Amino acid sequence: EIVLTQSPGTLSLSPGERATLSCRASQSVSSTYLAWYQQKAGQAPRLLVYGAATRATGIPGRFSGSGSGTDFTLTISRLEPEDFAVYYCQHYGTSRITFGQGTRLEIK
Amino acid sequence: QVQLVQSGAEVKKPGASVKVSCKASGYTLTNYGLNWVRQAPGLRLEWLGWINPGKGNRKYSQKFQDRVTIIRDTSASTVYMELSSLTSEDTAVYYCARGQSRGYNGHDDAFDIWGQGTMVTVSS
Numbered sequence: 001e002i003v004l005t006q007s008p009g010t011l012s013l014s015p016g017e018r019a020t021l022s023c024r025a026s027q028s029v030s031s032t033y034l035a036w037y038q039q040k041a042g043q044a045p046r047l048l049v050y051g052a053a054t055r056a057t058g059i060p061g062r063f064s065g066s067g068s069g070t071d072f073t074l075t076i077s078r079l080e081p082e083d084f085a086v087y088y089c090q091h092y093g094t095s096r097i098t099f100g101q102g103t104r105l106e107i108k
Numbered sequence: 109q110v111q112l113v114q115s116g117a118e119v120k121k122p123g124a125s126v127k128v129s130c131k132a133s134g135y136t137l138t139n140y141g142l143n144w145v146r147q148a149p150g151l152r153l154e155w156l157g158w159i160n161p162g163k164g165n166r167k168y169s170q171k172f173q174d175r176v177t178i179i180r181d182t183s184a185s186t187v188y189m190e191l192s193s194l195t196s197e198d199t200a201v202y203y204c205a206r207g208q209s210r211g212y213n214g215h216d217d218a219f220d221i222w223g224q225g226t227m228v229t230v231s232s
Contacts, residue, residue: 035218044203044222045153056208056220088153093216096169097143097155 002026002091004100012108019076021103023089028069033093036065036074039102040085048087049074081107110134112204112223119229125192128226130204137185138162141207141217144178144189147225148200158207158215161187167215194230201225 003026013019023034031052037045047056049065052072062077076083084107089100115129130142144156157168161180168176177190187204203225207217 033216037219044205044225045219046222047208047218047220050208050218056218090153090218092218095167096171097215099153099155101152 001096002029002094002098004089004091004098006087006089006100006103008103009101010104010106012106013079014108015079015081017079019074019079019083019105021074021076021087021105023067023072023074023100025070025072025091029091030093031068031072033091034065034067034072035090035092036063037088037090038083038085039088045088076105079105110221112206112221114202114204114223114226117227117229119231120194122195122230122232124194124230125190126194126198126228127188127190128202128204128228129186129188130223131184131186132206133185137180137187138182139210141209141212141215142178142180142187143205143207143215143219144176145203145205145219146200147203148197151200154200156189156191156202159187160213163213165213191228194228196230199228199230201227 005024007022034052036049039045053065086102113131138161143158159166159178175192180187204223205219206221208220
């Protein structure tokens with residue numbers, strides 16, 4: 001089973017700042033099968049990025065994904081008030097789909 | 109409007125089973141795979157399994173394969189997930205989520221549409 005570890009656990013930033021979220025896999029994975037989701041309190045997750053770097057339909061350009069092998073990054077270039085939420089990475093390329101434990105992005 | 113609408117909250121006793129439904133609207137159920145994911149308090153999202161509603165083939169997480177059953181009723185555009193032998197550790201919000209690739213017969217797909225979630229509480 002591939003274990004995904006996200007860091008930091010909590011990130012405190014102000015609107016307008018740049019956010020960098022990390023996702024590390026326990027073994028090398030194909031970037032084809034790495035996704036990022038945003039979840040707000042009381043809501044279902046929302047797909048942001050798939051294939052490590054492709055934005056999902058309707059996702060603003062300030063969200064970008066990158067990485068390969070074991071290290072992947074979600075970057076939010078300039079934080080908007082609605083971006084403060086919990087973010088999860090996901091690997092979906094094996095017989096057991098797994099998720100990271102999440103990074104909470106909070107307003108500083 | 110493309111959406112997945114799930115059945116309401118459930119309270120079950122240990123040892124019982126629960127069956128949660130997920131009704132698709134705004135698209136043809138049989139054109140996309142459908143997954144089930146749960147989120148227990150304080151724990152990460154956990155994948156339970158997948159079904160191709162068109163062909164009926166399924167794949168279950170090894171962790172749950174002895175307890176989970178996913179079936180579909182194409183005439184009702186609905187997929188069901190049943191989890192048996194419940195314990196308190198099964199208390200969680202259960203989500204259905206659509207695989208994003210139309211016509212793809214595989215579970216290895218990102219999830220683009222999610223249901224609103226169904227809270228399942230297991231308590232004596």
